[in-house]
Amino acid sequence: MTEITSGATGATKTKRVAVVTGASSGIGEATARRLADLGFDVVVGARRAERLRALAEEIGGRWSPLDVTDAASVDRFCADIGACSVLVNNAGGAFGLDRIEAADEEEWRAMYDVNVLGTLRMTKRLLPLLEASGDGHVVTVGSIAGYEPYTGGAGYNAAKFAERAFSRVLRMELLGHPVRVSEIDPGMVETEFSRVRFHGDEQRAKALYRGMTPLSAQDVADCIAFVVTRPAHVNIDTLVVLARDQCGATTVHRRATEGS
Numbered sequence: 001m002t003e004i005t006s007g008a009t010g011a012t013k014t015k016r017v018a019v020v021t022g023a024s025s026g027i028g029e030a031t032a033r034r035l036a037d038l039g040f041d042v043v044v045g046a047r048r049a050e051r052l053r054a055l056a057e058e059i060g061g062r063w064s065p066l067d068v069t070d071a072a073s074v075d076r077f078c079a080d081i082g083a084c085s086v087l088v089n090n091a092g093g094a095f096g097l098d099r100i101e102a103a104d105e106e107e108w109r110a111m112y113d114v115n116v117l118g119t120l121r122m123t124k125r126l127l128p129l130l131e132a133s134g135d136g137h138v139v140t141v142g143s144i145a146g147y148e149p150y151t152g153g154a155g156y157n158a159a160k161f162a163e164r165a166f167s168r169v170l171r172m173e174l175l176g177h178p179v180r181v182s183e184i185d186p187g188m189v190e191t192e193f194s195r196v197r198f199h200g201d202e203q204r205a206k207a208l209y210r211g212m213t214p215l216s217a218q219d220v221a222d223c224i225a226f227v228v229t230r231p232a233h234v235n236i237d238t239l240v241v242l243a244r245d246q247c248g249a250t251t252v253h254r255r256a257t258e259g260s
């Protein structure tokens with residue numbers, strides 16, 4: 001537990017510090033809000049400083065610019081934290097949906113960098129603080145894409161499979177240490193995810209959710225909140241969470257919509 005002084009009266013309260021990456025939108029933002037509601041001292045990181053600043057002000061948290069693909073940025077961000085009980089490795093994403101014959105090596109590299117190496121950089125840097133807290137917790141946001149490959153998904157699939165391997169190895173290596181390791185693996189969530197994947201093509205991103213009800217960022221944040229609020233001896237290893245309309249990476253029930 002971390003002793004910090006907070007509140008208008010300056011009273012000393014015990015708050016656990018939670019770091020959330022990729023917190024400027026989507027699952028990261030929703031998670032930061034949920035954890036702040038639960039009484040965590042939330043530290044948010046992302047590249048978009050203005051959105052981050054507004055979020056931190058709103059939730060009474062701390063913020064600092066963070067690019068998990070840049071080791072120096074990770075160092076700067078982590079140097080200011082002081083203490084950490086929970087790390088939510090949420091920063092990540094998919095770039096493109098090309099078949100292997102047309103794969104763009106730069107996109108593959110970028111996916112590996114943000115999803116896999118970004119998670120490594122943050123976890124490695126914060127592990128001493130997580131251990132020192134006496135009840136640390138690393139929560140990594142993976143994906144159903146880490147279980148089921150799909151056509152056009154190879155680069156993202158590979159990154160998400162790797163992230164799952166990372167969590168599993170970390171759990172083994174930390175056995176006997178006071179740090180839990182959990183992965184939250186969602187299916188379709190309506191966030192900026194698909195717009196980014198399709199390079200800003202709004203129509204293509206929207207079409208993905210046609211006739212079905214995807215998860216919201218809040219739905220996934222609820223799962224993360226559940227995982228980090230279990231008693232210290234309970235480790236939720238893996239939580240796969242899909243919309244009721246989805247039962248596999250590519251198996252989706254769609255209702256007829258106007259014009260379809």
Ligand code: 8X3
Pocket residue numbers: 142143144145156186187188189193249
């Ligand atoms: C996002 C899920 O199935 O669109 O991580 O790749 S999927």
